[in-house]
Amino acid sequence: MSNRLDMKIDTNNRKDKTKYDGPEKPDAYMGNDKQWVFRALVLAFIDMCIIAISFFFALMIRFEFSYSHIPLSFLEGYLHIVPLFIVISLVVFYIFRLYHSIWRFASINEFMHIIGAFLVLTVVSVTIHEVYEIKMPYAFWIIGLMLSFALCTACRFAYRFIRTGQKMLEQRGSANGDEKVMIIGAGNAGRMLIRELIMSSHLHTKACCIIDDNPAKLGRFIDGVPIVGNRNDIPEMVEKYDITKIVYAVPSTSGKDRKDILNICKDTGCDVSVVPGIYQMVDGRVSVSNLRPVSIEDLLGRDPVVVDNDGIHSFLQGKVVMVTGGGGSIGSELCRQIAREDPKLLIIFDIYENNAYDIQQELKRKYPYVRVETLIGSVRNTNRLHYVFQTYHPEIIYHAAAHKHVPLMEE
Structure with missing residues (x-):
């Protein structure tokens, strides 16, 4: 479970700055x-x-x-x-x-x-x-x-x-001053990106080489740019072509392959950017303006967890919520985020009074309007749990009580 209930990728509230919905055109x-x-x-x-x-x-x-x-x-x-x-x-x-x-x-x-x-x-x-x-x-x-x-x-x-010819002549004339770029991916996104680098008169960049894991593409060219190797050749080709920037142009991939390739790129010390996902490219074109820095989600090796904040709020609001192990690292963070959702009562249940006291005082300072009850006890004590249930009638329980040193406790 994510330690932040409010993590959410908000794709619905993004405003398209190129769209105008007013009564008259500007x-x-x-x-x-x-x-x-x-x-x-x-x-x-x-x-x-x-x-x-x-x-x-x-x-x-x-x-x-x-x-x-x-x-x-x-x-x-x-x-x-x-x-x-x-x-x-x-x-x-x-x-x-x-x-x-x-x-x-x-x-x-x-x-x-x-x-x-x-x-x-x-x-x-x-x-x-x-x-x-x-x-x-x-x-x-x-x-x-x-x-x-x-x-x-x-x-x-x-x-x-004509524009392609002019750009090629300009690149030859000012090749020493151009930023040298390596493109990861010889697919459609990589091809469109190389084309824009060639066509644009405002970019002082030059696509020097392409990396692709498909062995059938090795030695071939896209718009005059050679495909020089696979992911294992990235460090060598960065040095050979004096690369200063790497663009990961395989928006359709995710998971372990994406993570591994981006980690190799980061180790080279070059500036690394990624082409956004296809769903973000509304006009069907890959543009240099769409490139973004590598984010933590790119290195997860999996799809990020998307949390429904509205659903969580309606689930917790006005409820009696109990957190076992509420003073621990995970339990205390759960208490902080539950308190923001305006519960009827938040019960902090922990075996260790010092941690329980710390989170109790923090919540009283930050959320004075939230009713907080701090109880000391063990989840292994059946009588204690029966008393808590009969007295407070918790509707939702987050069970975060656990031993931290699992191998020691198993022994």
Whole structure:
């Protein structure tokens, strides 16, 4: 049993500072909305140009880049079909949320959205080809869709590629002044953390190496960062890469493995941080701002005990509570915490009068409004216990009477 009844991890009362529930949006939120709309409109305009140019080039490629050889009917078909196709494309792109993503974090998820959008547009192009009176060449549709897909994808990922290149050049130019970081864990959390370290222009840190216990990952790279060993290699790699900070990026693990790895990290003398649990990462991203120092719970080797304070209060309030061994180390702490819950009567029962007296006087000073009865006796004395029960009628008993030197008393 925990020696503190009021230990509790309060996840319900945390306030989300990024959320605003007022009747009107603050100016900062209004500005963010305007920025998003402006960027979405710019990206939509670029998409319109890409589609128009792609299908025109498709027509030019079909006729070997000879504009004069293109039949007039195909040019008219282009002028009638492409505007309609552009409108449909913008609607499809919006449905697939291609104007909602933060493209500097673009990854496989965003790429799959682009593929899904163009699969729908492929069906749309077949439908238009079948129902429209002017039959455009098959190459017009095939090449136009391929060019549109390539250019739309390149447009969206270009920012990330440019930022990554700039960050890598900056890191090479100022590598000596950067804080060198070791990442524990080559999973999704570690990968996202490395990506943010590379992309951020405000962080003067460099991911130098990765540690992972999976032998199949040894010698491989994540965004250019090598996986150099397992947990047993941490001290050696800290020295080899001159590491000053270690980040434990395996939020899904707990128990003995977590405790063992964190203890090894602490022994290196490096600053150690941990990525919070997945349930804390509401937006699905691992961020450097989410990192926190190692806490005692991380080193328990088990899940922390969560105590229901409200339930305990309602359980003890107005009750006659008896604590056997109430003057001992555990019993006295139980008495302190029970007294806070406003019992009807707190009975301190102990065989040793000095300890019982000490806790009695302490409770009288701290909780003068609580009725405390101090009784001396042994839990092995049946007659004494019968007297206590018949006189005070305790409703709840915390049995904390025990010998401390168990091996001696057993002998």
